[in-house]
Amino acid sequence: MTLADFQLVRPASLPEALAARRAYPGARLLAGGTDLVPNLRHGIGEAAVLIDLTAVPRLRELTVEPSALHIGAAVTLDRLATDPMIAQHAPALAEAARQIAGATHRTVATIGGNLCLDTRCLYYNQSAWWRQSNGFCLKYRGERCHVAPEGNRCRAAYSGDAAPLLLTLGATVELADGTGTAWVDLESIFRDDGAAHLRLGEDQILLAVRVPIRSGLVAGYEKARLRDAMDFPLAGVAVALRRENDRLAELRIAVTGTSSRPVLLTDCEALLGRSLDAELLRQIDKLVQRQVKPMRTTLIPAHSRRRMAAALAVRLVRRLWSC
Numbered sequence: 001m002t003l004a005d006f007q008l009v010r011p012a013s014l015p016e017a018l019a020a021r022r023a024y025p026g027a028r029l030l031a032g033g034t035d036l037v038p039n040l041r042h043g044i045g046e047a048a049v050l051i052d053l054t055a056v057p058r059l060r061e062l063t064v065e066p067s068a069l070h071i072g073a074a075v076t077l078d079r080l081a082t083d084p085m086i087a088q089h090a091p092a093l094a095e096a097a098r099q100i101a102g103a104t105h106r107t108v109a110t111i112g113g114n115l116c117l118d119t120r121c122l123y124y125n126q127s128a129w130w131r132q133s134n135g136f137c138l139k140y141r142g143e144r145c146h147v148a149p150e151g152n153r154c155r156a157a158y159s160g161d162a163a164p165l166l167l168t169l170g171a172t173v174e175l176a177d178g179t180g181t182a183w184v185d186l187e188s189i190f191r192d193d194g195a196a197h198l199r200l201g202e203d204q205i206l207l208a209v210r211v212p213i214r215s216g217l218v219a220g221y222e223k224a225r226l227r228d229a230m231d232f233p234l235a236g237v238a239v240a241l242r243r244e245n246d247r248l249a250e251l252r253i254a255v256t257g258t259s260s261r262p263v264l265l266t267d268c269e270a271l272l273g274r275s276l277d278a279e280l281l282r283q284i285d286k287l288v289q290r291q292v293k294p295m296r297t298t299l300i301p302a303h304s305r306r307r308m309a310a311a312l313a314v315r316l317v318r319r320l321w322s323c
């Protein structure tokens with residue numbers, strides 16, 4: 001479909017961006033546009049004004065602090081995939097970035113846009129005429145959810161690849177609005193509602209991500225997808241772990257593509273102190289399958305995606321154990 005006309009505002013500083021936020025209620029923030037623009041083209045959402053954040057210098061900073069990486073929201077995925085600073089201090093983030101979209105997308109797609117990308121569903125990421133022929137759906141312009149017709153909320157899946165990895169690394173994000181800026185846990189910006197999965201207010205902007213640098217902690221990210229060349233995750237899993245000699249001293253697992261928010265698993269502590277054996281891997285498989293509950297939002301059945309998530313977690317733990 002042709003993109004409807006819109007006004008583009010391109011602030012050159014954070015105060016200008018915040019002022020634009022206030023001046024144009026209902027405007028959409030634009031970064032690389034690789035999620036937002038195709039959606040607008042499909043008639044998903046409307047935007048008379050787009051506020052392009054990529055000319056705000058503060059959002060493009062990538063620096064290393066004594067104990068953390070500071071990544072501006074408009075830093076591109078290509079930069080994350082190739083920058084030596086990321087390779088040295090958070091190689092798993094480069095690994096995750098390399099698995100997002102295609103190489104050309106990554107030259108403009110940003111980490112902020114990736115964290116804030118819309119949720120996805122088989123009945124939603126379609127052309128307008130396709131959706132109209134289906135009576136649209138609860139998430140946008142319709143009255144019924146085709147995935148869970150008896151339910152009253154959207155189950156579209158959050159499918160960003162960077163969020164689970166950043167959750168396992170204990171990342172925080174900086175938010176700004178007219179009253180100032182604040183750092184919050186990354187987990188706190190998400191909620192389990194496919195139609196409103198971000199807790200960001202109308203006037204808020206995600207400014208940066210801070211990733212703690214921790215020696216001894218190793219991490220990785222793997223995803224299952226239909227097309228290996230380029231595709232959203234049917235299930236994507238991040239694991240961060242630390243060993244003390246032969247024992248598991250720390251374990252964090254997060255999953256994407258299966259719920260309306262990225263899921264940081266609970267109860268991993270129960271597995272600490274164990275060494276790597278078949279029983280530990282069986283417990284990890286069980287833990288994932290208990291907490292990950294995909295819905296029928298892709299062509300691949302939900303139960304297969306749950307099992308994929310468990311299998312990826314087990315594979316990652318095996319791989320990271322010998323790092």
Ligand SMILES: Cc1cc2nc3c(=O)[nH]c(=O)nc-3n(C[C@H](O)[C@H](O)[C@H](O)COP(=O)(O)OP(=O)(O)OC[C@H]3O[C@@H](n4cnc5c(N)ncnc54)[C@H](O)[C@@H]3O)c2cc1C
Pocket residue numbers: 028029030031032033034035036037038053073074077099100101102105108109110111112113114115116117118159160161162200204205206207230231232233
């Ligand atoms: C063919 C194709 C394949 C793809 N495959 C994948 C994939 O495998 N994995 C994956 O994760 N993604 C994938 N994507 C989606 C997209 O390319 C990435 O998620 C990308 O990182 C989005 O970043 P962006 O800068 O382009 O975001 P944009 O499209 O500019 O924005 C996305 C959303 O974030 C909001 N936003 C952007 N920046 C900010 C900010 N600083 N503060 C608050 N809100 C903000 C926007 O308003 C918008 O709602 C794919 C896209 C395409 C077209």
Ligand code: SF4
Pocket residue numbers: 120121122123124137138139140144145146147148153154155156194297
């Ligand atoms: S989960 Fe239901 S309401 Fe949400 S996008 Fe899919 S069909 Fe629409």
